[in-house]
Amino acid sequence: MGDYILLAVSCIFVNNILLIQYLGNCPFLGVSKKMETATGMAMAVVFVLVLAGTITWIVDHMLLKTFGVEYLRTLAFILVIASLVQFVELFLKKSIPALYAGLGIFLPLITTNCAVMGVCLINIKEEYSFLQAIIASLSYAIGFGLALILFAGVRERILLARVPKPLQDTSIGLVGAGMMSLAFFAFKGMV
Amino acid sequence: MAKTVVQEFTKGLWAEIPPFRLVLGLCPTLAVTKTVENGVGMGIATTFVLVCSNILISLLRNVIPKNVRIACFIVVIATFVIVVELVMQAFAYPLFLKLGIFIPLIVVNCIVLGRAEAFAAKNGVVSSFADGLGIGIGFTLSLTALSIFREVLGSGTFTVPITSVSIPLFGPSFQPFNFLIEAPGAFVCLGLMLCIMNMLGKK
Numbered sequence: 001m002g003d004y005i006l007l008a009v010s011c012i013f014v015n016n017i018l019l020i021q022y023l024g025n026c027p028f029l030g031v032s033k034k035m036e037t038a039t040g041m042a043m044a045v046v047f048v049l050v051l052a053g054t055i056t057w058i059v060d061h062m063l064l065k066t067f068g069v070e071y072l073r074t075l076a077f078i079l080v081i082a083s084l085v086q087f088v089e090l091f092l093k094k095s096i097p098a099l100y101a102g103l104g105i106f107l108p109l110i111t112t113n114c115a116v117m118g119v120c121l122i123n124i125k126e127e128y129s130f131l132q133a134i135i136a137s138l139s140y141a142i143g144f145g146l147a148l149i150l151f152a153g154v155r156e157r158i159l160l161a162r163v164p165k166p167l168q169d170t171s172i173g174l175v176g177a178g179m180m181s182l183a184f185f186a187f188k189g190m191v
Numbered sequence: 192m193a194k195t196v197v198q199e200f201t202k203g204l205w206a207e208i209p210p211f212r213l214v215l216g217l218c219p220t221l222a223v224t225k226t227v228e229n230g231v232g233m234g235i236a237t238t239f240v241l242v243c244s245n246i247l248i249s250l251l252r253n254v255i256p257k258n259v260r261i262a263c264f265i266v267v268i269a270t271f272v273i274v275v276e277l278v279m280q281a282f283a284y285p286l287f288l289k290l291g292i293f294i295p296l297i298v299v300n301c302i303v304l305g306r307a308e309a310f311a312a313k314n315g316v317v318s319s320f321a322d323g324l325g326i327g328i329g330f331t332l333s334l335t336a337l338s339i340f341r342e343v344l345g346s347g348t349f350t351v352p353i354t355s356v357s358i359p360l361f362g363p364s365f366q367p368f369n370f371l372i373e374a375p376g377a378f379v380c381l382g383l384m385l386c387i388m389n390m391l392g393k394k
Contacts, residue, residue: 020374025217026301071277074295075269082262111261114218117299121292166389167382174382182375 004135011139014188017115018147019181024115028148029173031106038152042145043099044106046138048088049116052081053137056120057130077120085111115144151180196321203325208333210381211388215301219293220334221377226357228350230338232286234331236279236294238324240271241303245323247271248311255312264307265298272298302330341380345371 011017018024024045031037056077064070089107092100100107110116119140123133154176163172203209210216216237223233244267248255255263276294279287287294297303306326311319343349343360347367350357370376 022221022374022377023218023296025221026215029217071273074272074276074298075266077295078265078269078298079262082265111265112299112301112304114296114299117296118218118292121295125292166386171382171386171389174378174385178375178378178380178382181378185373185375 004131007132007135008139011136012143012146013184016143016147016184016187017119017140018144019177019184021118023118024113024144027106027109027113028151028177029170032148032152032155032173035149035152035156037106038148041106041109042148044110045113045115045144045148046141048081048085048107048110049119049141049144050134050137051088052084052116053119053123053140054130054134055084056080057123057128057133060124073121073124077117081116081120082111115140147180147184151177154180196317199318200321200325203322203327203329204332205329207326208329209302209326210330211333211385215305216330217381219296219300220337221374221381222293223290224334224338224341224377224380225345225372226289226342226348226350227335227338228286228352229289230334231331231352232283233290233293234327234334236275236290237297237300237302238327238331239275240268240297241306241327241330242320242323243271243274244268244303244307245311245319246316248307249314249316249319252312260312261304261308264304264312268303268307269298302326337380337384340384341371341376344368345376 015021018028027041031041059076059080060070060073064073064076085108089100092107119137122140123136126136128136155173158172158176167175210220219233219237223229244264247267248264251263251267272295275297276287279290279294306322310322314322339349345368347361347365348357348359368376371380
């Protein structure tokens with residue numbers, strides 16, 4: 001039990017997928033300008049990432065390893081993720097329209113999110129068991145959401161400050177992200 | 192908007208250079224620029240995938256149905272990424288180990304899919320080739336610049352591409368600025384470089 005808690009904590013904080021492992025940056029800078037969009041994206045990512053992490057683990061162990069075609073992993077995973085996102089979109093549209101409306105455009109955007117593909121690959125690289133893979137995916141997703149929402153808050157405050165022209169928008173955003181990353185670095189001493 | 196082929200090529204080198212002007216492809220930028228060798232290697236790999244996928248998608252642009260085009264693009268791109276992965280495993284194994292999961296992550300690199308969607312699907316083969324090559328080389332230049340900055344100041348060495356020779360540049364009394372090598376430094380560095388590019392662009 002303790003191992004799993006340790007895994008969860010390390011994925012959320014110590015090895016935060018966004019701030020320490022640099023995965024998932026594109027939407028990070030794109031949607032973090034407002035709190036609502038950031039929250040929407042965070043929810044969508046948690047949803048997709050847990051499912052994707054689980055299903056790609058199963059695909060890897062049941063199909064790729066059985067037939068000895070590990071070199072097709074990239075192709076298989078991205079197809080799984082793309083189809084999963086499509087399927088989740090259709091499913092949500094029919095069953096929970098309110099959630100679908102809330103997530104809006106972010107759901108299809110998650111297909112090209114490096115974080116989703118990255119976590120699936122990390123699960124394989126670290127050779128996690130099935131339960132570890134589920135916990136890792138969930139924790140990485142929570143870490144991503146956490147970083148995203150915190151960053152949206154920071155960015156909303158930056159809008160109120162007087163930033164020099166060349167630094168505006170993305171530049172100061174990146175510097176801000178760097179400071180946040182530095183803060184999360186403190187967690188390295190924790191584990 | 193009929194640009195000449197040379198113009199398509201050169202726009203990737205400055206006006207639409209990723210990841211600075213064309214704000215895409217940030218994930219690998221931050222991760223692989225710890226040493227010059229990694230940066231250059233990643234840039235070349237991405238350029239290869241970009242050029243090949245642009246050409247193939249441009250050739251198939253009238254054949255692929257509209258509503259499945261993203262899936263088709265992804266399949267094409269993923270195939271070329273697998274090719275790069277295998278070639279690297281065979282001929283550049285140390286680099287393959289260092290770049291780790293970022294090689295398969297080229298398939299979700301927004302630059303590749305973005306150019307396929309925005310350009311290759313609508314233009315001829317030669318233009319797409321020039322566009323892919325220009326943007327790929329621009330990306331490689333950005334990665335090289337950023338990794339030189341980060342490595343020279345961050346660890347005081349310079350790793351020559353291909354040979355993997357790490358040349359210490361300063362004497363033993365040099366205290367490397369480790370902040371730049373780690374994650375926070377990457378973000379700050381990229382932000383500041385973007386700021387410099389903005390300042391140069393305004394002139």
